[in-house]
Every structure is written in C-alpha cells, then in structure tokens.
Amino acid sequence: MAAYPAWDQDSARSIIAGLAHLEGATLPILHALQDEFGHVDPQAVPLIAEALNLSRAEIHGTISFYHDFRTTPPPRRVIKLCRAEACQALGCEALVAELAREHGIAVDDHQAKADVAVETVYCLGNCALGPAALVDGELIGRVDADRLAALCGSQAGVRA
Ligand code: FES
Structure with a gap:
C-alpha cells in the first residue's frame, strides 16, 4: 500500500x-x-x-x-477477503461474523483506526480453496477467522 x-x-x-x-x-x-x-x-x-x-x-x-471517503488515515496493510459466490458456499460469511464477534475485527470498516484492515473482494481465482484471502500478494486458501485474526494481529497497533 x-x-x-x-x-x-x-x-x-x-x-x-x-x-x-x-x-x-x-x-x-x-x-x-x-x-x-x-x-x-x-x-x-x-x-x-x-x-x-x-x-x-x-x-x-x-x-x-459516500462510504469510500475515509476520515482517518488508511491502514498500512490491507488483507483482501473474498466474499464471492464460491467462497460464500465455503463459509466466508460465517468467517466475517466470527471475525467481528470473536476478534472485534470489522470487515470493510473504512473508518477503523487500525494498522491492518480486512476488505472485501469478489473472487481471487482461488475458488476451490475458499474462503480465500490475499495477504501481501500471497493467496491463502481455506482461511478461517482465527488465522485471519492472527495475520491482522501480527501487525502492531491493530484493534483487538
Ligand atoms: S469465489 Fe472466492 S476466490 Fe473465487
């Protein structure tokens, strides 16, 4: 970024x-x-x-x-989480809910003051291995909320 x-x-x-x-x-x-x-x-x-x-x-x-306007500085790092159809079928929405409930991480919170943000994308071309995420250019398959939270937490200053 x-x-x-x-x-x-x-x-x-x-x-x-x-x-x-x-x-x-x-x-x-x-x-x-x-x-x-x-x-x-x-x-x-x-x-x-x-x-x-x-x-x-x-x-x-x-x-x-306009929700695209941020009023706080952007995060240093953005993790993209696929929420398209195939990843939905493999549980990405439950993952989003668990991230919020268990880890206090809201996906697509454009005003969050965190060093790391999780944002929605629609298809990363990794559909068979969903839910899929893109982290620093690396595709991750079968991601779950704990792993995603750990990836967020590995950056100092992230909201918990
Ligand atoms: S639908 Fe998620 S990677 Fe294609």
Whole structure:
C-alpha cells in the first residue's frame, strides 16, 4: 500500500483552490484530497465549505454519504477477503461474523483506526480453496477467522 504524506493544511488549501472553480466541485475536491493524503481529514471540512460557499454540514453530509471517503488515515496493510459466490458456499460469511464477534475485527470498516484492515473482494481465482484471502500478494486458501485474526494481529497497533 502506498505511503501517504501527513495531512497538511497548506497543501490541502492549494488542492481545494485548484478545483474550486469546477461545477459541483465538492466531489472532485474530496477525491483529490483522498488521493493525496489517503483520507479526508476532518480539518478539510471548513476549508472546503469556505472555498465553495457551502455550509460545513453540507460538506460533512457529502463525506458521510459516500462510504469510500475515509476520515482517518488508511491502514498500512490491507488483507483482501473474498466474499464471492464460491467462497460464500465455503463459509466466508460465517468467517466475517466470527471475525467481528470473536476478534472485534470489522470487515470493510473504512473508518477503523487500525494498522491492518480486512476488505472485501469478489473472487481471487482461488475458488476451490475458499474462503480465500490475499495477504501481501500471497493467496491463502481455506482461511478461517482465527488465522485471519492472527495475520491482522501480527501487525502492531491493530484493534483487538
Ligand atoms: S469465489 Fe472466492 S476466490 Fe473465487
């Protein structure tokens, strides 16, 4: 995963200024900020509101409406878990439930402040050996919740 620079108000300001003239500039600005910093820091809200002459509530509403926008820095590492049909038939949904229940790890929690995140993908081409996961480029078959939690826990700072 790409390393992002720390949030910087001056850089954010210049990104916003460069796009504020666009029609419907809110989304392009939010995407540009997330591309640059890996997330849209809450400090961006008043800057965007002021630049676009909108209320802070409107900007905040847009950020929360689109689930792809993160308001916290992204995890250093993402584990992809397949939840497509074949892996569903082999128990991936039970695995997701167990991960949450037994290990406190929520899949696709884009606001989690963890070093490691587990995110859904649809088919890793490892269907016969599901549930399948991709960890640091390595395909893992027949993964279970304990193994996935251990892989998450091997990174310091993960939520437990
Ligand atoms: S359905 Fe999960 S790897 Fe293909």
